Amino acid sequence: MAKKEYSFYPGCSSQKGASSINYLISTNSMCEELDIQLNHIPDWNCCAASIGYAGGGELPRLALSARNIALSEQAHPDQDIVATCAACWLATKETKERLDESADLMAETNQALSAAGLEIKNNKEVRHMAEVLIEDFGYEALGAKVKKPLEGIKIAGYVGCQTNRPFGIDGESYENPMYLDKLVETLGADPVKNYDKKVQCCGGALAFSEPEKSQDMIKDIIGAAYDGGADMIVTPCPVCQMNVEVYQDQINEKYGTKFNIPVVYYSTLMSVAYGRNAKDSALNGQIIKAKQLEAIANK
Amino acid sequence: MSELNNRVVEKYRNNFLKEVEANVEEGDWVKMCMQCGVCAGSCPLGDAWEHTPQKLFMMIRAGKRDEVLSSDAMWMCTSCYNCIVRCPRELPITHIMHGLAHYAARLGLSPKNQPTQKFAQLFWDNLTKTGRVNELKLGLNLYFMNGFSEGVKKSLEMRSIGQGMFFAKRLNPMEILGGHGVKDQAGFHAMLDKAREIEDAKLDKFGK
CATH class of the missing domain: 1.10.1060.10 (Alpha-helical ferredoxin)
Known part of the structure; x- marks a missing residue:
């Protein structure tokens, strides 16, 4: 298969020393194995995620994503924009749609962009990496690259919110999306069947501002994974990953639970299954170590 | 008002x-x-x-x-x-x-003192400063948003999480010195100023 190229929007949390640098490292390894070339959008900026609304009004927020799209159009005119972060994808795709729907907003956005010497045409697709994998490759092609099947590991596919709603992946149901389960199966592992909290919100950014309310929801997400017999949880979203992994001690203290379950990205699983070592798969980025994956990666 | x-x-x-x-x-x-x-x-x-x-x-x-x-x-x-x-x-x-x-x-x-409003404003101020989020400063600002003594308490509460992130190379103390940002600072800020100006003018028109 010929090399596939995309205009890549990594986002703030994927920067060096940031909270989901392990997502970027494992994504890079996964893409090398799939012969995907990610061309970073030059000088990209933050998308304001879904919590920027207090300070940023409509147009300043749209301008942020429009700048990234405009830079992508300049540097990689023939390539779809691809993001790995759920919020990056959502904000950028939302901006694309809003500007498509309103000629007024489009004109105002271009007026703002012109202050930076930029212009947006808005003719690009904005896609999540999971869409690239499923739509441009498909489960069969993804499975064909597996060198070390993840045998004997039971994994709860935690889809969360923003890679699922409002846009969805591959036309799947919002209430019971199956793509993570199918991906887990493709890699030779065992998906938790009927994982009832797979689309439950983890609190998102409110894990910072409303920790008690958020941790109450996170407790149920982890509890349901254990109920299904999971050894680990897999997610496509940096906020889901962090919220579900890092508060387990605090939740244990408050609720008397004994949670200690690794939370990984789909790219972590794929990197290991494709035969890459622990470092390339960023297994050192786990605060709760994924020992079963380490064992396979070190084999 | x-x-x-x-x-x-x-x-x-x-x-x-x-x-x-x-x-x-x-x-x-x-x-x-x-x-x-x-x-x-x-x-x-x-x-x-x-x-x-x-x-x-x-x-x-x-x-x-x-x-x-x-x-x-x-x-x-x-x-x-x-x-x-x-x-x-x-x-x-x-x-x-x-x-x-x-x-x-x-x-x-x-x-007043709505925690998500405060955090959301901190997030916006943080990202618009350099064009990219500085997670370390955002976290510290969050802990200290209700004053110094509560900030110290909160920082201690969150210490083990911070250490976990640090050892996993997902938190960089050096970010305190500035950290990441876009190269075209002038263009980035001119764009945001322009966007704000257009939006203010719209509200002004309705307000008159």
């Missing part, structure tokens, strides 16, 4: 729906709500809200301006988008909540 608030009150008098339609992001959808309550039942923090989206929409139509704009409800939105995908009339409810929250904050009417 801000001067801007006085002007919009004067302009719209008893028609809060018109005010929302003109000034709140996606506010022209509010009248399309048919009061089915699916949004209220779908919200993950439904128990925590003073008013569900369904209630807010009816209150807007009933002209309950002060109650709506001073509500803490919009600030409980986690942006999970459940309400958007389930709304039978396809109202962009999440965006309307964000729009109402922003409008209330802009008029100086949102509840």
